[in-house]
Amino acid sequence: MIKEIKTLSIIIPAYNEGPTIHFILDKLKKVALLNNIEKEIIIVNDCSKDNTEEAIKTYISNNPELNIQYYKHEVNKGKGAALHTGIQKATGEYLIIQDADLEYDPEEYNLLLKPVLDGFADVVYGSRFMGGNPHRILFFWHTIGNKFLTFLSNMFTNLNLTDMETCYKLFDTKIIQSIQLQEKRFGFEPxxxxxxxxxxxxxxxxxxxxxxGRTYEEGKKIGWKDGFRAIYCILKYGMLKL
Incomplete structure (x- = not known):
């Protein structure tokens, strides 16, 4: 059964992304979604300390044809908290999470949309560890850590995901808005x-x-402490099912 979707919300949490956020917005501007789905771009500035707000407002002013909604936290709360804000503000039938950096390619939204449009999926994860698409070679231990966290998560959820920690997650908006989310930082994923x-x-x-992928010199923010928090979250929220 073919599913018709009219609108897609794209949620961008932003923290100190002033120098690069216009690049991702330029990419979003050019993306042509399958079936002419309209894009709603929701940016949540998590109290950045650089010129992120100025860069976003300038971009909105220069591109009035884009449907960009801008929100700002008055105190820094974390990526998860920014996502909570964006999710609750979303009005699209489906929503996708997009980091403000250049690690993920918006041209691939259609890959995530296809299982939904074909009538098969309610939620779609974009995996960095399957398929033949390009991958920048960076950190061995990050890869091992991501695969371990996915394995541990799968043990509790009984899913067979290959990349639980991926940024690219596509949700039916009504479903994700009905879930009470608590994690303020990178614990959002598990x-x-x-x-x-x-x-x-x-x-x-x-x-x-x-x-x-980005190096830490290029602005990567997740660290080893977030890995331990992810383990805690997998156990905490996974145990609720047992």
Missing amino acids: EVTAKVSRIPKIRIYEVGISYY
């Missing part, structure tokens, strides 16, 4: 995965995507 997996008859798909 928490939302655990809670989505418990929804009766939920249809979760995974597709291969590209990955253009």
Whole structure:
């Protein structure tokens, strides 16, 4: 059964992305979605200390044809908190999470949309560890850590994901808005995965995507402390199912 979708919300949490955020917005501007789906871009500035707000407002002013909604946290709360704000503000039928950096390619939104448009999926994860798309070669231990966290998450959710920690996650907006999310930082990924997996008859798909990773010098923010928090969240929210 072919599903018709009219609008897609794209949620961008932003923290100190002033020098680069216009690049990702330029990419979003050029993306042509399948079936002429309209884009709603929601940017949540998590109290950046650089010129992120100025860069966003300038971009909005120079591109009035784009449907960009801008929100700002008055105190820094974390990526997860910015996502909570964006999710609750979304009005599209489906929503996708997009980091403000250049690690993921918006041209691949259509890869995530296809299982939904074909009538098979409610949730789609974009995996960096499957398929033949380009991947920048960077950190061995990050890769091992991501695969370990995915393995641990799968043990509790009984899913067979290859990349639980991926940024690219596509959700039915009504479904994700109905979930009470708590994690303020990078614990969002294991928490939302655990809670989505418990929804009766939920249809979760995974597709291969590209990955253009950043070094810490280029602005990468996640660290080893976030890895330990992810383990805690997998155990905390996974145990709720047992």
